[in-house]
Amino acid sequence: DQQVKQNSPSLSVQEGRISILNCDYTNSMFDYFLWYKKYPAEGPTFLISISSIKDKNEDGRFTVFLNKSAKHLSLHIVPSQPGDSAVYFCAASRGDAGNNRKLIWGLGTSLAVNP
Amino acid sequence: EAQVTQNPRYLITVTGKKLTVTCSQNMNHEYMSWYRQDPGLGLRQIYYSMNVEVTDKGDVPEGYKVSRKEKRNFPLILESPSPNQTSLYFCASRTVMNTEAFFGQGTRLTVV
Numbered sequence: 161d162q163q164v165k166q167n168s169p170s171l172s173v174q175e176g177r178i179s180i181l182n183c184d185y186t187n188s189m190f191d192y193f194l195w196y197k198k199y200p201a202e203g204p205t206f207l208i209s210i211s212s213i214k215d216k217n218e219d220g221r222f223t224v225f226l227n228k229s230a231k232h233l234s235l236h237i238v239p240s241q242p243g244d245s246a247v248y249f250c251a252a253s254r255g256d257a258g259n260n261r262k263l264i265w266g267l268g269t270s271l272a273v274n275p
Numbered sequence: 276e277a278q279v280t281q282n283p284r285y286l287i288t289v290t291g292k293k294l295t296v297t298c299s300q301n302m303n304h305e306y307m308s309w310y311r312q313d314p315g316l317g318l319r320q321i322y323y324s325m326n327v328e329v330t331d332k333g334d335v336p337e338g339y340k341v342s343r344k345e346k347r348n349f350p351l352i353l354e355s356p357s358p359n360q361t362s363l364y365f366c367a368s369r370t371v372m373n374t375e376a377f378f379g380q381g382t383r384l385t386v387v
Binding site: 196 | 379
């Protein structure tokens, strides 16, 4: 059962336009959400995160929005650049009894930004 | 440079031949973990360690062992690899207080 869902396996956007990547989750106990970017032959790299007590977090061209009632978050990239072409993973976290803070991952969305 | 280093990057082996994938981090992170990534299944945690000599099972620990004798190293051991362990493996580290993890570049393992 996929607790974190990225329903779009791929997305293609024109350079300079906005990229919107979506993520849905099912577990209301998740209290922290992260986006990672992955280039081929590399490991995921952290991009931006948001706590469940916020509804927006911005870092330069990247903004993450969280809608807790809809159990939905989105990553906006404005303006999109060809170097943003990568696979983007959404991950959700909650603390457990041992403070593991395990990450539950979506399957990723492959973003292609065309020049 | 802060990094997580995995070796080897690529490995083809035969069923039953013990192997170790090494992972080392230079950020003095307490927490280290291993993931495998498979098509349609995403990233799944195999084992994690919250500090030296403290390890615990993740979601898919069967067929794997780990050790944490030093803070910087967290090797993944496959005592008797099987073809269903063919996968892309990632090591990650972070501080206990943070959730943002640093990942290694990955090890693509093929068991024939």
